[in-house]
Amino acid sequence: MFAKQLFAKFxxxxxxxxxxxxxxxxxxxxxxxxxxxxxxxxxCDISSKTSRPLKAHEVKVSxxxxxxxxxxxxxxxxxxxxxxxxxxxGGNEGVARVVGIGSDVKxxxxxxxxxxxxxxxxxxRTHAILPEKDLIIIDPDIDVLTAAQLTVNPCTAYRxxxxxxxxTKGDTVIQNGANSAVGVYAIQLAKEWQxxxxxxxxxxxxxxxxxxxxxxxxxTHVITEEELRQKDVMxxxxxxxxxxxxxxxxxxxxxxxxxxxHLDSNGAMVTYGGMSKQPVIIPTGALxxxxxxxxxxxxxxxxxxxxxNNERALMLKYLCSLIKTGKxxxxxxxxxxxxxxxxxxxxxxxxxxxxxxxxxxxx
Amino acid sequence: MFAKQLFAKFxxxxxxxxxxxxxxxxxxxxxxxxxxxxxxxxxCDISSKTSRPLKAHEVKVSxxxxxxxxxxxxxxxxxxxxxxxxxxxGGNEGVARVVGIGSDVKxxxxxxxxxxxxxxxxxxRTHAILPEKDLIIIDPDIDVLTAAQLTVNPCTAYRxxxxxxxxTKGDTVIQNGANSAVGVYAIQLAKEWQxxxxxxxxxxxxxxxxxxxxxxxxxTHVITEEELRQKDVMxxxxxxxxxxxxxxxxxxxxxxxxxxxHLDSNGAMVTYGGMSKQPVIIPTGALxxxxxxxxxxxxxxxxxxxxxNNERALMLKYLCSLIKTGKxxxxxxxxxxxxxxxxxxxxxxxxxxxxxxxxxxxx
Numbered sequence: 001m002f003a004k005q006l007f008a009k010f011x012x013x014x015x016x017x018x019x020x021x022x023x024x025x026x027x028x029x030x031x032x033x034x035x036x037x038x039x040x041x042x043x044c045d046i047s048s049k050t051s052r053p054l055k056a057h058e059v060k061v062s063x064x065x066x067x068x069x070x071x072x073x074x075x076x077x078x079x080x081x082x083x084x085x086x087x088x089x090g091g092n093e094g095v096a097r098v099v100g101i102g103s104d105v106k107x108x109x110x111x112x113x114x115x116x117x118x119x120x121x122x123x124x125r126t127h128a129i130l131p132e133k134d135l136i137i138i139d140p141d142i143d144v145l146t147a148a149q150l151t152v153n154p155c156t157a158y159r160x161x162x163x164x165x166x167x168t169k170g171d172t173v174i175q176n177g178a179n180s181a182v183g184v185y186a187i188q189l190a191k192e193w194q195x196x197x198x199x200x201x202x203x204x205x206x207x208x209x210x211x212x213x214x215x216x217x218x219x220t221h222v223i224t225e226e227e228l229r230q231k232d233v234m235x236x237x238x239x240x241x242x243x244x245x246x247x248x249x250x251x252x253x254x255x256x257x258x259x260x261x262h263l264d265s266n267g268a269m270v271t272y273g274g275m276s277k278q279p280v281i282i283p284t285g286a287l288x289x290x291x292x293x294x295x296x297x298x299x300x301x302x303x304x305x306x307x308x309n310n311e312r313a314l315m316l317k318y319l320c321s322l323i324k325t326g327k328x329x330x331x332x333x334x335x336x337x338x339x340x341x342x343x344x345x346x347x348x349x350x351x352x353x354x355x356x357x358x359x360x361x362x363x
Numbered sequence: 364m365f366a367k368q369l370f371a372k373f374x375x376x377x378x379x380x381x382x383x384x385x386x387x388x389x390x391x392x393x394x395x396x397x398x399x400x401x402x403x404x405x406x407c408d409i410s411s412k413t414s415r416p417l418k419a420h421e422v423k424v425s426x427x428x429x430x431x432x433x434x435x436x437x438x439x440x441x442x443x444x445x446x447x448x449x450x451x452x453g454g455n456e457g458v459a460r461v462v463g464i465g466s467d468v469k470x471x472x473x474x475x476x477x478x479x480x481x482x483x484x485x486x487x488r489t490h491a492i493l494p495e496k497d498l499i500i501i502d503p504d505i506d507v508l509t510a511a512q513l514t515v516n517p518c519t520a521y522r523x524x525x526x527x528x529x530x531t532k533g534d535t536v537i538q539n540g541a542n543s544a545v546g547v548y549a550i551q552l553a554k555e556w557q558x559x560x561x562x563x564x565x566x567x568x569x570x571x572x573x574x575x576x577x578x579x580x581x582x583t584h585v586i587t588e589e590e591l592r593q594k595d596v597m598x599x600x601x602x603x604x605x606x607x608x609x610x611x612x613x614x615x616x617x618x619x620x621x622x623x624x625h626l627d628s629n630g631a632m633v634t635y636g637g638m639s640k641q642p643v644i645i646p647t648g649a650l651x652x653x654x655x656x657x658x659x660x661x662x663x664x665x666x667x668x669x670x671x672n673n674e675r676a677l678m679l680k681y682l683c684s685l686i687k688t689g690k691x692x693x694x695x696x697x698x699x700x701x702x703x704x705x706x707x708x709x710x711x712x713x714x715x716x717x718x719x720x721x722x723x724x725x726x
Binding site: 272274285291294 | 656657
């Protein structure tokens with residue numbers, strides 16, 4: 001039954017040779033059931049979905065690049081908070097070129113560089129037909145690897161720094177997992193806005209090198225999780241900068257609690273990940289007497305809540321302007337072919353630190 | 364040195380007989396160092412502070428009643444977030460009668476029933492001289508035991524229900540420690556505002572009786588901490604009322620986490636106590652995917668932040684109107700003399716459930 005659905009939706013070219021004439025470069029990584037991505041993902045011909053005539057407000061795009069994010073893998077595993085209708089194409093973000101437009105399309109024209117504005121449209125594919133309203137034009141001068149990763153990580157950093165605590169020049173933000181993709185963007189945005197950052201990372205063999213890298217991007221302080229608990233280290237940190245009014249947390253557990261101990265009264269902690277797989281543990285006094293506030297952040301929800309307003313376009317325009325002037329650098333990315341998806345997924349699941357695999361589609 | 368400060372501030376009548384002529388009924392329970400209240404509290408003559416001529420905007424009051432709250436005891440122990448300048452008089456709330464006014468006092472007149480609007484003025488005493496601006500007139504028809512306890516518990520319940528999540532008729536609130544003083548007020552206010560309450564209390568021998576009492580005050584559901592974890596019980600609770608949008612937490616630990624599991628997406632938990640002495644433990648998913656928000660509440664801070672606006676007077680007027688019409692009943696109170704302070708403090712420290720000791724001063 002799954003197979004039947006799949007055939008119906010994506011016009012899979014079976015070994016029986018039927019429809020062989022429609023063979024084309026329009027394909028995608030499709031899964032028809034949740035499970036281990038290596039098992040359930042199949043390379044499928046999707047031409048019947050992408051070669052049909054366009055409706056008045058539809059746009060055909062050709063994908064240039066799309067990253068492999070951990071959340072994409074969790075989505076395919078069926079353990080993520082988003083469960084696409086099956087069968088589905090993997091991938092949540094990416095950058096594409098407009099290759100065809102419907103008769104009434106006004107927002108984009110052929111050749112425009114675009115990104116999808118809805119999440120879970122499935123970006124691990126060569127082509128897609130999408131409604132005009134679900135596309136956002138972006139600057140063609142942004143390199144494709146960076147453009148493909150624009151909607152999740154830099155936007156998460158941007159919104160967390162903007163939407164919870166009003167920060168002004170000279171304020172401080174503390175973050176753990178500071179070498180995560182979001183963390184690296186947060187460092188650079190904070191630097192641009194003249195906000196100090198205390199960046200907490202795990203002790204590791206290449207700590208000095210990583211610290212140097214983060215400092216070169218604009219980090220005010222880079223410390224280990226152990227140093228965060230050492231009074232003399234923290235006294236020295238707070239000699240020149242104020243206590244943080246905002247904490248960004250993607251770790252949880254003991255380390256998140258250590259971060260909140262340095263958070264100013266009335267400050268807020270925003271949790272956007274839980275790498276330690278431990279919950280966020282808050283001493284009662286932090287809530288009652290220090291009036292600290294605890295929020296969560298999920299980019300997918302923000303997009304859902306901000307459909308139809310101009311905020312997303314403004315944010316992307318701003319981020320692109322920083323990228324173009326070299327003020328915002330994306331974390332290290334490795335280009336990989338869509339056909340090598342098993343390799344990209346295996347390596348992402350193994351968690352090669354600091355490297356993002358990005359599918360680059362052949363035109 | 365402590366003793367010297369104390370003499371200077373409160374004109375303690377020593378055994379040497381000096382100032383014997385000034386002996387009067389003006390006395391208070393004074394402590395000159397933090398520690399065990401039974402050890403450090405002394406009954407002191409405070410006449411020199413209360414018998415002097417009044418300045419233009421000063422008011423002399425005669426206390427009628429003041430409760431013994433756990434926070435008062437923690438303050439004297441030196442373990443509370445408020446540390447009054449020593450020597451200090453115990454007690455934080457109370458009700459008094461105006462017995463003298465300065466030449467320019469306009470806000471109150473002799474005979475008025477008043478409560479102090481600043482916290483930590485020290486209310487375990489017979490008399491005080493306070494600035495006119497620090498007094499709020501309240502309805503003389505409220506019985507003194509209730510009036511003496513007006514500023515902390517009912518106001519905490521009121522603000523927590525009002526200030527975090529906009530609730531409307533038919534919404535639900537879940538609270539643990541529902542038989543606490545704040546909990547009992549929250550039940551009654553929610554009933555008045557047609558808000559459903561799920562009230563969680565510990566299993567106890569007199570559970571049926573306590574449940575009956577809380578239901579008679581307006582509780583929609585009363586369940587044990589164990590029942591909160593039973594699917595069939597909770598399914599039955601949610602057959603007729605929506606998931607809670609607000610959770611009030613004075614327990615912490617496992618029970619607070621159990622409460623947040625039933626909290627609606629985008630709901631908030633407000634922590635105002637930590638009876639279990641365990642922190643608040645939040646699964647990462649509750650923050651990121653359910654967008655639940657976690658706040659603390661402290662009445663003392665609210666008063667501090669709302670000095671000079673009319674909110675407090677409005678709230679007290681509203682609460683008094685409910686009390687007068689029998690819609691707001693205070694938890695069981697036991698009147699005790701100021702001289703019997705050791706007994707009142709010992710019993711409060713022993714935590715006799717559901718009973719509040721209130722000093723009633725002889726006129």
